[in-house]
Amino acid sequence: MKPVVYLDHAATSWPKPPEVMKAMQIAMEEAAANPGRGSHQMAVKASRVLFETRRVLSRLFGVHNPNDVVFTHNTTEALNLAIKGLLHKGDRVVATMVEHNSVRRPLEFLKRTLGIEVEYIPVNDQGELDMLKLKAALSKRPKLVVCSHSSNLLGSILPAAEIGELAHEQGAAFLLDAAQSAGCLDLDVNAMHVDLLAFPGHKGLLGPQGTGGLYISPSIDLEPLLHGGTGSQSEEKEQPVVRPDRYEAGTPNTMGIAGLKAGVEKVLELSPQQIYKHEWGLTQRIMEGIQNIKGLRILGPERGKPRTGIVSFVSAERDSSGIAFQLDREYGIAVRAGMHCTPLAHEAADTLQTGAVRVSVGVDTSIDEVDTLIDAIEVIFDKT
Template structure:
């Protein structure tokens, strides 16, 4: 299958049981959840509940009805941001946000006149929590940070930021797209009010799955209105969870896959997964540092990053390098801005982008060796 090093975009391969569970559901059940009282529909309901519980437990969250399923982390973030922010509210965010946050904030700035403070960070992507605290205003409604950058891999100090948010009675939203499944997250310990996650990255599940953990009592406005399978005569969106924020037919086959993915992670343990990825990341940074004409961005220590390494080769366009790696060496990487222009502005690559390695649980050191060989060869 070649060498796949784009796990920051989506993890591949998935555990085999994920595809099997999805196939089994579609062949042997295939019913909607919450849309019937017959046996198969009840089985579908229970499958969704089991997945909801597994997700909650993964993040040390026990109020399972407030585990809200969405189609991806972008929808989760839009649900939180649009459901909370009102006219003239102030938001504090990082200098590393993905467009899933940044575009939504900029749109709300235009639509309802919110104000946005982008907290400075070092060129390596480190944010000083005290710089977050300095930006708090009387109308600060929300602090939103990614847990780890999808460009630099830098892990943000969410424990410290969460403490600051809690002390100042400000809601704290964390984008865990790059960390859920590979870093242990405790929403209560970290004072996270809202945690947005996706199923298809380090959670090892299928595309089309994601969610929002609602660890607060704030009255979040629904992003959508429509059928929930219950209270059908009531003309407005229900005000109880999860129906308040979940509308339309759920991706039950996808949740069947996500359920088995989380069970796989629980069996392997997050600690084992994190340790394996850390070993490969350390190895990759060491080997890549010897590649001719390379510039590696971000921290150079695995303790400070997830499995994301961005770099460029001098006098080579990132897109050309990635294309040659694919066509001549069957190595799959990603080039460009990675939907995070603010992070590239931070490191001075907004005009040229970068090449990104996304290391996952199933990558091995020998694949790094092959990549290093190929990078040197294409410069000869």
């Protein structure tokens, strides 16, 4: 097997920084007890791991109170907590056509079971949101506005701060899905009018899988997704009201959260601005390298425009899954092909029937790796 050129960072970043693995090992050795469930030294160390991770995440996202950051296993769980914890029978929601299934499926579930109303605002084939239709939808006074900060298919970046401001003008809460933006775009929950921020630990924050979280504005109270032991107010039959305990029933992933802290510290050291600049430059190189290949169409924003570290493409002559399989088996290049869990975005890009090949770069991706990809694609298409 050839050495891996890993270009699937939009799914999970890899390799993880050495600091992440070291932090996880130390936590396993020194803080492996249950946080919040004991007063002995190891339990106290475990609690400190969680608090310090909340603190660095708060620094990254502009959160005033670290206890407003709750841990989940991934962005999907965070989005489910936000959506199912906030909405009730008959509520109205505005979302967009670039939403991931982690947003769309909970919304459609509540549409079927509670009768909520959902309107998806269209985007064009470059992933740009129709702001006139958004404003018209907001005039109907929805309870919640949901927005994917960056499309996991198109790489387009939505104007989150403007959407949040418009949502607040109409009295709606604003939920931002930062699955593709946390770590590479500036995020400030107050400046961007964000009430709920769902984020993964295992992507741009460079942490391990099984980590993520949700920022919950102090002005919002969600019904917990899980009910159970928290180590606090154990004599009560109801879930505690104090944060973060209210939303963190059960034993947490302390080792993973320790790794997440190290990953976030690495992001803060490099800065999201520099990470974005690096990844954007690589996407432009990929687009320049493959744009003239016959029958190949690049999705999302045109070259030179803002995008996160994603370049997706389709071929009029080749199957997307076949291209990805060939890149893997013949060239040792890891990319992803298929529907990418975002069918409405595929509809906007006219790839609902074909899927797409998605190349996604990361903080450690090199120019040599990108050039290896370009050369491999040129050879594959020349063979046709």
